[in-house]
Amino acid sequence: MLKAGQKLNVRIAYVDDEGKGIAYDKRDAIMVSGVLADEVAEVQIQKRLKQGYSARLGKIVKPSKNRCEPVCPLFLRCGSCHLQHMQMNAQADWKQAMVERMVKESSLKDLQVQNVITATNPYGYRNKIIIGFTRDKQGVHAGFYEEYSHRIVPMEDCLLHDDLSNQLIRSLIAMVKKLRIEPYQEDRKKGILRHILIRKGAVSGQIMIVLITSQSAFPARGQFVDQIRKEWPAVKTIIQNINHRSTSIVLGSEEKVLFGSGYIEDELCGNTYRISASSFYQINHEQTEVLYQKALSLLETKGNETVLDTYCGIGTIGMTLAPHVKQVVGVELNKQAVKDAIQNAKRNHVDNIRFVAEDASVYMQKLAASRQRVDVVIMDPPRSGSTHQFIQACAQLKPRAILYISCNPKTQIRDLEVFKSKGYVSDKMYLVDLFPQTNHVESISFSIFIKDALRSIFLNFNNIMNDRVYKK
């Protein structure tokens, strides 16, 4: 049995899905951050866990050939990055191996995980930033959260954002301190400013600032807005979001526009989109274009299809696809996002798309009950994945194909297992790295109904045989 404080040298067996190195002492697992597979590291035991021990990294005794120097001084303290110490090509291999492991543990043994489509910009890619505020005896602190905690790691330059965003963050923190805007203290339920959210259009350069507060009125609000507008002309809108709740969810349900229109605009895949504070917008612009192109190329559309774009956000996937199909229906739960989507269709003159504000599972069930004809279903649910009801209704609708985009391959694989039981099979999974330096990856699968799948195998087989006959 190991004791807290004990130091020992361990060999890292593998890096788990959370980016943590796993070593073994006899049969006990030891979990340690900042290490790579096959490295030998000196670690210090911290505490006993259910399935082993957590440990702190002392020093690397034998480094891996995949190791590189983490560039951020806050690496391992701030919870955002997990893989900065891993070279980029090794990050791609690791993400692929992680998804392959998930597939192997599922009933989808024939699903082949393709090589990761890597990012050309491994840093500076994030277009959305959330900074937390707190106060202690030493004063006001602002920055990002430590992993698995509500403790704030004071902000320095974050390399996942561009230089301008980092300058803006520093400037906003200085204004908060100068204007004595009191940070919200979660434990004492006192104070006002909880977070500041910044969103920047990658192409437009337009900036949105959302001040998330614990109450509606707060002193110096007018001065804060005036100062931001004076110093930052790229800021097109400032919104106050009021979150009264005791929760780790950042945004509350109440909003006041303090300056501008309440949204910014950006361009993606040739269309212009308006994006409101609570609407979803992918955080890596360049890789989102790669993701959409890859996903939509799998559909091989003929122009006569009716497509459902479920979990559609502000309508970006559906509107990129619309010129290539007969019609698209977007389904989205967030009413503000649906308002954005309707305006986005107008501003891009896309007239074969419409949007429904509803829970996607409920909508699918209604559609299945009314026996509507749908050719293709696109789904892009949140990290928690879709629901049994959605999949059941989708199978009743019998679309030719289901295109599933996900930021969580684990829940996607779980859902694909259910789809398989309904006759929808997928032979390949494509990965696109939207989140370099982190343990996350975006994945795409394309499933067709088993009878169609068999017919396509038969046709391919026939073509191969015909080729052979011709070659003879």
Ligand SMILES: C[S@@+](CC[C@H](N)C(=O)[O-])C[C@H]1O[C@@H](n2cnc3c(N)ncnc32)[C@H](O)[C@@H]1O
């Ligand atoms: C990962 S985002 C994808 C958005 C969009 N497809 C895109 O690429 O920007 C997931 C979206 O699903 C929406 N959503 C979450 N739960 C939902 C539900 N039960 N029904 C419909 N939409 C939901 C969220 O509001 C969010 O816009």
